[in-house]
Amino acid sequence: MVDDDVEYQAAILTVDVALFALVNGRLHVLLSKRDKAPYKGRLALAGGYVHVDEDADALAAAKRVARQKLKMNLPYLEQLATFSGGQRDPRGWSASISYIALISTNQTKEVAAELHPVDDLPKLAFDHNKIIIAGVERLRSKTSYSSLPVLLMPRLFTLWELQQVYEALMDTKLDKGNFRRKVLDLGIVEGTGKRQDAESVSHRPAELYRATKRTLALYDQTVG
Amino acid sequence: MVDDDVEYQAAILTVDVALFALVNGRLHVLLSKRDKAPYKGRLALAGGYVHVDEDADALAAAKRVARQKLKMNLPYLEQLATFSGGQRDPRGWSASISYIALISTNQTKEVAAELHPVDDLPKLAFDHNKIIIAGVERLRSKTSYSSLPVLLMPRLFTLWELQQVYEALMDTKLDKGNFRRKVLDLGIVEGTGKRQDAESVSHRPAELYRATKRTLALYDQTVG
DNA sequence: GAAATAGTGTCTCTCAGACACTATAAA
DNA sequence: TTTATAGTGTCTGAGAGACACTATTTC
Numbered sequence: 200m201v202d203d204d205v206e207y208q209a210a211i212l213t214v215d216v217a218l219f220a221l222v223n224g225r226l227h228v229l230l231s232k233r234d235k236a237p238y239k240g241r242l243a244l245a246g247g248y249v250h251v252d253e254d255a256d257a258l259a260a261a262k263r264v265a266r267q268k269l270k271m272n273l274p275y276l277e278q279l280a281t282f283s284g285g286q287r288d289p290r291g292w293s294a295s296i297s298y299i300a301l302i303s304t305n306q307t308k309e310v311a312a313e314l315h316p317v318d319d320l321p322k323l324a325f326d327h328n329k330i331i332i333a334g335v336e337r338l339r340s341k342t343s344y345s346s347l348p349v350l351l352m353p354r355l356f357t358l359w360e361l362q363q364v365y366e367a368l369m370d371t372k373l374d375k376g377n378f379r380r381k382v383l384d385l386g387i388v389e390g391t392g393k394r395q396d397a398e399s400v401s402h403r404p405a406e407l408y409r410a411t412k413r414t415l416a417l418y419d420q421t422v423g
Numbered sequence: 424m425v426d427d428d429v430e431y432q433a434a435i436l437t438v439d440v441a442l443f444a445l446v447n448g449r450l451h452v453l454l455s456k457r458d459k460a461p462y463k464g465r466l467a468l469a470g471g472y473v474h475v476d477e478d479a480d481a482l483a484a485a486k487r488v489a490r491q492k493l494k495m496n497l498p499y500l501e502q503l504a505t506f507s508g509g510q511r512d513p514r515g516w517s518a519s520i521s522y523i524a525l526i527s528t529n530q531t532k533e534v535a536a537e538l539h540p541v542d543d544l545p546k547l548a549f550d551h552n553k554i555i556i557a558g559v560e561r562l563r564s565k566t567s568y569s570s571l572p573v574l575l576m577p578r579l580f581t582l583w584e585l586q587q588v589y590e591a592l593m594d595t596k597l598d599k600g601n602f603r604r605k606v607l608d609l610g611i612v613e614g615t616g617k618r619q620d621a622e623s624v625s626h627r628p629a630e631l632y633r634a635t636k637r638t639l640a641l642y643d644q645t646v647g
Numbered sequence: 648g649a650a651a652t653a654g655t656g657t658c659t660c661t662c663a664g665a666c667a668c669t670a671t672a673a674a
Numbered sequence: 675t676t677t678a679t680a681g682t683g684t685c686t687g688a689g690a691g692a693c694a695c696t697a698t699t700t701c
Contacts, residue, residue: 208475209433212518249507251432251516256508281505281520283473284480292475294436296505296518359653376655377691402651403699583680600682601664626678627672 210283211293214260215246215327217279217334218268218300220307220314221351224363226338227314228331229268230323237289238324242315244331246295261298269310274300275350275418279334287326295325299334304353342368346387349410350418357395357405361388387414434507435517438484439470439551441503441558442492442524444531444538445575448587450562451538452555453492454547461513462548466539468555470519485522493534498524499574499642503558511550519549523558528577566592570611573634574642581619581629585612611638 218229230242245268247260254260262273276298283294307314317335320328341347348364362378382388388408395404442453454466469492471484478484486497500522507518531538541559544552565571572588586602606612612632619628 210436210473210475212434212436249434249516249518251434251509255510257505257518278504280502281481281518283520285475286479292473294473294481294518294520296507357653374691374693375653376693379654381690398700400652401700403653403697405653581680598664598666599680600666603681605663622673624679625673627670627680629680 211291212249213246213295214257214264215244215295215297216261216265216300217244217331220302221304222314224367226317228317229310229313230315231313233324241324243324244327257296271306274302276300282326297330301350339368346414349414355407355409386411435515436473437470437519438481438488439468439519439521440485440489440524441468441555444526445528446538448591450541452541453534453537454539455537457548465548467548468551481520495530498526500524506550521554525574563592570638573638579631579633610635
């Protein structure tokens with residue numbers, strides 16, 4: 200670091216977490232209505248000040264913030280980028296260390312009311328629209344070459360459901376046969392022998408699959 | 424953001440820039456000896472406080488810091504990640520928004536004395552070893568599918584020199600024929616008709632190539 | 648049996664890698 | 675002419691995508 204001769208005026212330091220989930224195969228993000236200025240009444244990402252006396256680092260702050268929102272095990276959490284500047288917060292120069300998180304469909308029930316489709320958002324507080332766009336972009340770019348999207352799935356799912364999630368994230372159509380071959384050959388998912396509820400569909404019921412241990416281990420951060 | 428009821432103690436906010444360059448085909452990073460506490464006398468990345476009254480955002484702060492080091496046009500600059508926590512700086516809880524930058528071999532002359540090979544570094548100030556490791560990793564992962572490494576080259580170079588740079592970054596050997604085909608077919612570089620100094624080598628002199636306009640435009644940030 | 652989706656088999660085209668060859672300069 | 679590196683041509687195997695086929699369930 201270059202040494203400055205004076206201390207500089209402090210900046211506001213926050214973390215923001217974009218919690219992504221699927222609702223009916225569409226990608227959603229968790230937003231809450233702000234009950235205070237600035238941007239009182241606007242929707243915003245889960246976030247808050249870094250607590251210097253309490254948070255070991257920014258990741259810990261993001262975990263704390265996520266835990267306040269979800270009363271359940273913490274999801275996959277990855278640093279996205281830091282958004283900063285003198286214009287984004289009316290209170291002054293601020294920096295937001297932003298994270299993306301994925302929650303499985305099994306975990307969406309309690310927060311369903313706060314999930315909003317990412318491709319149809321109103322104007323949000325601060326520069327949170329920008330953060331979400333960057334988060335979706337990160338998600339998309341990782342989708343094509345990774346098993347990350349299985350973290351969005353419920354515990355059991357059909358291959359067709361999984362394919363629809365990949366298609367939604369990549370915004371493209373995939374070939375059924377090639378997709379099956381790929382996720383099975385790569386050991387991303389495995390069959391369970393169980394089948395879809397026979398009465399729920401009017402055709403041959405599909406087999407139910409789950410993420411392999413290996414896949415889950417890839418992303419497990421063993422945080423609670 | 425979650426609204427807190429109190430203002431929290433301020434954190435130290437800095438930017439650090441890992442300036443990468445090639446010296447004899449080896450990847451180097453620019454480090455300066457600190458002349459003040461903390462870590463007085465230790466080598467450290469180029470960096471400094473964010474100047475809230477002067478820097479529009481963190482990128483602007485990073486440009487300012489880079490400009491203080493290099494008295495020349497600014498290089499490619501990309502946000503890497505933010506490193507934070509209560510332990511990394513003895514003065515208190517701090518966050519460093521870190522950037523990576525690439526400078527071409529044409530620009531290394533004035534700062535040659537401050538360039539250190541990335542695979543043989545002493546213990547640096549703060550967590551700067553960690554930042555450099557992450558930066559090199561980012562560089563490596565981008566190398567295999569992009570033209571980014573040409574930014575490290577001098578204006579004119581032979582294909583063999585370029586191949587050695589890719590090999591150094593990817594830590595692997597490449598096939599000469601396949602490499603030539605790829606960088607030419609993809610339009611990353613183009614021939615100039617000029618040839619290597621005939622007397623400087625004791626064999627057939629190689630043609631000199633340069634980055635295409637298209638390649639340079641990809642990374643041009645038109646900053647001065 | 649018709650309808651609908653589940654699930655399988657296979658062909659082709661592209662591209663990365665391996666490798667052998669030719670070209671041209673200096674010594 | 676030998677040596678050294680520059681530069682070209684071609685074969686092959688793996689994998690992505692296209693697509694046609696079979697299987698199994700409900701109605």
